[in-house]
Amino acid sequence: MDEFSFIDSIKQNTYHQPSLIKGIGDDAAVFRQPTDDIVTAVDTFVEGVHFTRDTMPAYYIGYKALAANLSDLAAMGAKPVFYLVSITIPRKWTEQELTLVYSGMKTLAEAYQMDLIGGDTVSGDTFVLSITVIGYVKRNQARFRDQARPGDVVFVTGTLGDSQAGLHLLLNGGNYTDRAYYINRHQQPTPRVTFALGLTGLSRLALNDVSDGIANEAAEIAEASGVSVVLKEKNIPVHESFNLFPQMFQEKWKYFGGEDYELIGTVAPQDYQHIKKVAAKNKLRVSKMGYIKSNRSNKNTVFLETDHTRFILNKHGYTHLK
Ligand code: ADP
Ligand code: MG
Numbered sequence: 001m002d003e004f005s006f007i008d009s010i011k012q013n014t015y016h017q018p019s020l021i022k023g024i025g026d027d028a029a030v031f032r033q034p035t036d037d038i039v040t041a042v043d044t045f046v047e048g049v050h051f052t053r054d055t056m057p058a059y060y061i062g063y064k065a066l067a068a069n070l071s072d073l074a075a076m077g078a079k080p081v082f083y084l085v086s087i088t089i090p091r092k093w094t095e096q097e098l099t100l101v102y103s104g105m106k107t108l109a110e111a112y113q114m115d116l117i118g119g120d121t122v123s124g125d126t127f128v129l130s131i132t133v134i135g136y137v138k139r140n141q142a143r144f145r146d147q148a149r150p151g152d153v154v155f156v157t158g159t160l161g162d163s164q165a166g167l168h169l170l171l172n173g174g175n176y177t178d179r180a181y182y183i184n185r186h187q188q189p190t191p192r193v194t195f196a197l198g199l200t201g202l203s204r205l206a207l208n209d210v211s212d213g214i215a216n217e218a219a220e221i222a223e224a225s226g227v228s229v230v231l232k233e234k235n236i237p238v239h240e241s242f243n244l245f246p247q248m249f250q251e252k253w254k255y256f257g258g259e260d261y262e263l264i265g266t267v268a269p270q271d272y273q274h275i276k277k278v279a280a281k282n283k284l285r286v287s288k289m290g291y292i293k294s295n296r297s298n299k300n301t302v303f304l305e306t307d308h309t310r311f312i313l314n315k316h317g318y319t320h321l322k
Pocket of ligand 1: 007010023024025026027028029084085086087116117118119120121
């Protein structure tokens with residue numbers, strides 16, 4: 001199949017978004033937005049670096065790549081509307097596999113009425129999928145990481161470490177409790193878009209998505225806001241069978257694992273009730289995981305508190321407090 005018929009095969013026949021003026025088929029796409037702020041992000045997935053074909057069938061490559069991008073929009077409080085796809089195709093990839101990559105993206109896009117409005121197609125030695133997403137947010141309502149204040153509640157949606165548990169099961173096989181659940185969380189994560197959109201009423205909210213593990217995401221909030229974060233070990237939410245994995249893996253995956261695409265946020269204590277309400281409405285678990293404190297001896301630090309002691313949680317490990 002040549003490039004022209006390939007593009008024709010992935011092109012939508014109709015578009016959902018009324019703000020779209022020109023979709024696929026000209027030199028560039030055109031949309032018009034008179035009222036909202038426009039939020040945009042791009043993420044790139046390289047075969048052999050970000051995924052391998054053994055653990056990620058073609059359909060899931062597309063699904064997960066778009067999910068990662070939508071998670072970024074969710075973390076900004078934005079409503080997804082458009083996406084563009086730049087793809088580098090090695091010779092050995094079949095037409096059918098490419099179609100599956102696109103149908104993975106399409107499944108997720110349809111759920112939010114997003115339109116595919118453009119992209120680029122090139123051939124190369126390595127498969128690369130780069131997705132640009134565009135979302136809208138009410139003027140001045142985008143959610144930033146610098147909004148955490150001392151006394152805030154730190155919350156997180158869902159459970160942590162599941163994606164890495166799933167990858168472990170894919171790589172090591174074996175019959176494990178909830179095997180299908182963990183593998184699905186690795187291959188088909190759900191970006192928390194609807195939950196984030198439900199939080200528009202809050203006057204102040206810091207938000208970040210869990211792409212690299214909460215140690216890292218909490219540190220990003222701490223640094224951006226100039227505060228410290230205290231996380232309580234016993235309040236870190238994990239799936240019910242997670243404690244069947246070796247202790248060492250549990251720790252590694254839940255703090256540093258990443259790719260869970262949950263949302264971590266901070267709000268004033270009186271606003272946490274609203275967070276719980278919106279989560280319940282979305283049938284989504286939410287956990288109060290810790291709190292924000294002002295910087296004192298340690299600047300922009302993430303602490304992990306157990307019943308007996310307090311550690312500094314670095315981006316990739318712990319340090320004992322003297
Ligand atoms: P140009 O030479 O003007 O860049 P292209 O042939 O690359 O045009 O693209 C033609 C149209 O198809 C454009 O609207 C472009 O955005 C779209 N397009 C090209 N490749 C892809 C792709 N992989 N996914 C989605 N849209 C694509
Ligand atoms: Mg082009």
